[in-house]
Amino acid sequence: MGKPTGFIEYEREVPKERDPLSRLNDWGEYQLPFSEEKLQIQGARCMDCGTPFCHTGIDLNGSTSGCPLYNLIPEWNDLVYRGRWKEALERLLKTNNFPEFTGRVCPAPCEGSCTVAIHDPAVAIKSIEQAIIDKGFAEGWIVPRPPKNRTGKKVAVVGSGPAGLACADQLNKAGHLVTVFERDDRIGGLLMYGIPNMKLEKKVVERRVNLLKLEGITFVTNTEIGKDVTMSQLQAEFDAVVLCAGAQKQRNLDIEGRESTGIEYAMKYLTESTKSLLDPQYGEPTISAEGKDVIVIGGGDTGADCVATALRQKCRSVVQFGKHPRLPDVRNIDNPWPEYPYVFTLDYAYKEAEARFGRDPRQYSIATKKIVSDEQGHVKELHTIDMEKIRGEDGRYTFREIPGSERVWPAQLVLIAIGFAGTEERLISHAGLEHNNLKVKAAYGDYRTNLEGVFVAGDMRRGQSLIVWAIHEGREAARECDKYLMGYTNLP
Known part of the structure; x- marks a missing residue:
């Protein structure tokens, strides 16, 4: 903890925004970047409390409390305060595949459960998170890191939203050959088409997708399961399938x-x-x-x-x-x-x-x-x-x-x-998936469906939820899929 009295000395600040009226003339992101000096001060407000609730990641009374990704928030807050940005990036990426997404569009349940927030405004966790990853890209610290060894196992991931991308990223890190199928013309799912540009510029999504491609992931667009390719074809061609198609049946x-x-x-x-x-x-x-x-x-x-x-x-x-x-x-x-x-x-x-x-x-x-x-x-x-x-x-x-x-x-x-009622019926029916009110049946922590070698994660399993839960489940389903393929796993 770099500044024991930081939360007493400094007030919460968040990035300033562009003028609300003038920004209506374009589709650029509405927030302005924070200076490093201000970010260090905001990092100093973190108490490094004995029991940090910011990364508990639980459902509490019908809502999410803390970060489901279990981000090491006090650690990278302290590193930012000390100006050790590269180390902060390393700690951030240990738990979160895509901080550039969550730092922009997550509702920040971490801040709601920040200990400072009992009496004062919470630590600006979300702003610091975005600044760390953006600096990582700007400094060239984030480069393609394809796996050194391949297992020869092939995995199909259906859906390229945050759950599908996180799952694909993890499975690729494990050395499997991953192909992501997306029914739309661009990769990203709701990140691409469900969230407007002023909250998440699409070049940010495309930057990450290009990085995943360079690391060895194959992306196939304009391909819908049950229309352009069947579930049985995927099961025959791949050693495992992970379904991350989201909850796209709108109420x-x-x-x-x-x-x-x-x-x-x-x-x-x-x-x-x-x-x-x-x-x-x-x-x-x-x-x-x-x-x-x-x-x-x-x-x-x-x-x-x-x-x-x-x-x-x-x-x-x-x-x-x-x-x-x-x-x-x-x-x-x-x-x-x-x-x-x-x-x-x-x-x-x-x-x-x-x-x-x-x-x-x-x-x-x-x-x-x-x-x-x-x-x-x-x-x-x-x-x-x-x-x-x-x-x-x-x-x-x-x-x-x-x-x-x-x-x-x-x-x-x-x-x-x-809102959304659940997964579209035609996909569930085509694949023969057991479900409960359009949520595909699979135990939390296991993610196996009623089909052999087929897993499910994200909104498709849990229903409409937060981006951090989608990434969390995508990571966990990748771990279980890896264990299924190899008999053991080193994935977190």
């Missing part, structure tokens, strides 16, 4: 008027936008918010990304509906440390909406009752009612409509961002 709205045109799934909207941005020959996105009143249904991060995207497409207005009340400014008594803190924050998209329209776009405790279309069948308005969240005697919450609170909202584009 739908079952309300009157849902069949109207102009109502789209959020992920389709974000994908179209990114494809148009990356490929000029792709042309304009087929779904555009330009000149439209946009309503996003769903109060989560994907909904916020839709808001930010609609603003850049020059929408006329944008509103985001959420069924829950506004979060409190400080932790409630029933949300104690070290649980993830459910408190009010102003995400990047909402700052941009305030700058553009003068208000936060979020509407709380609201339910959409019906959709009304015009004579051409295109959505023209949404009818809503306000709700009240009530806690029953059994401790469970229910929602009650408030009579007289009905409202009508103009809309020419409605984006559904209410």
Whole structure:
């Protein structure tokens, strides 16, 4: 511990952001880099506490507490404070394959369980993590390191999101010949098409993918299991298969008027936008918010990304509906440390909406009752009612409509961002996988499916979750797959 009183002497700082209004004119990342001097000061705020909860990585009362990757956070915080950046990078990469992703898009449960956060703002762990890996690339410390020896075993990894990439990386390190199959035209899964450029520039994803290629991993795009290649073909050609296809069955709205045109799934909207941005020959996105009143249904991060995207497409207005009340400014008594803190924050998209329209776009405790279309069948308005969240005697919450609170909202584009139900049925059915409510059955820590030599990891097994859980499960499934192939494993 380099600075025993650092958490007392220094205030929390995070990287400054580009001006919210001016950044709407481009798709670049919205955060500005931190100076090394400020990063060292932020590293000094780490207490090196006797029992660091920041890397516990557990589910606590329905949310994640600490980092599921068990990142050695106090160690690399101290090394950054001392200016020993290369050593900090080595410690970071021992547990996390892709800090450049988590440092940008992870919601940072590590900070919620930081011991400093009991009374003061948490250590800026996420910002330090991103700075370490970005400096590693900038200094040329990160170079291809293909395995010295090959086992001759071949493994197919299905899906190239964070779980699939982490699994492939680990199996390649073990010396196996790894082929990653992706049904889209680019590698990265939701990292590529589900997260917009202003949060995660695609050159960052492509940089890592190119590194994995140089280390010996083969990537096959535009290939869908059950359509372009069968599961039985994979099992015949490869010694093992690891399924990391994610939870891509999006939840739908079952309300009157849902069949109207102009109502789209959020992920389709974000994908179209990114494809148009990356490929000029792709042309304009087929779904555009330009000149439209946009309503996003769903109060989560994907909904916020839709808001930010609609603003850049020059929408006329944008509103985001959420069924829950506004979060409190400080932790409630029933949300104690070290649980993830459910408190009010102003995400990047909402700052941009305030700058553009003068208000936060979020509407709380609201339910959409019906959709009304015009004579051409295109959505023209949404009818809503306000709700009240009530806690029953059994401790469970229910929602009650408030009579007289009905409202009508103009809309020419409605984006559904209410999460994912699980893995798509056609993949489960084609492969003959046992599942529970579209989550493929496999024990945590074992990851074997009902098919011989076939493993599953990430959202496909656990349901919609965080990027750190995806990487965690991808690493663990690789370990179990390696053990299956070799009879032992040296993977962590």
